[in-house]
Amino acid sequence: MAPSCLGYGPYTFALTRTEELFTPERTARRxxxxxxxxxxxxxxxxxxESC
Known part of the structure; x- marks a missing residue:
């Protein structure tokens, strides 16, 4: 079954991968x-130093 048949929209992949998008920024900030x-x-x- 395709994801749309299960009630998921076309943006499900982007929303579930959002956390991974910010990992490099968090690492750099730390x-x-x-x-x-x-x-x-x-x-x-x-x-x-003394002047």
Whole structure:
């Protein structure tokens, strides 16, 4: 039976795959947040330069 015969519309595939579309963005955001956390901790640990 075709999906339309089961009561599913033509957009079912797109809706069920939506989560997978955002996975790369979530991964990139988590990495960016981890990088920013590291940068802040490193920046604060640097000795202050005297002028």
């Amino acid at each position: 990495q960016a947040e981890a990088d920013l956390t590291w940068l802040r901790s490193t920046w604060n640990a640097l000795p202050a």
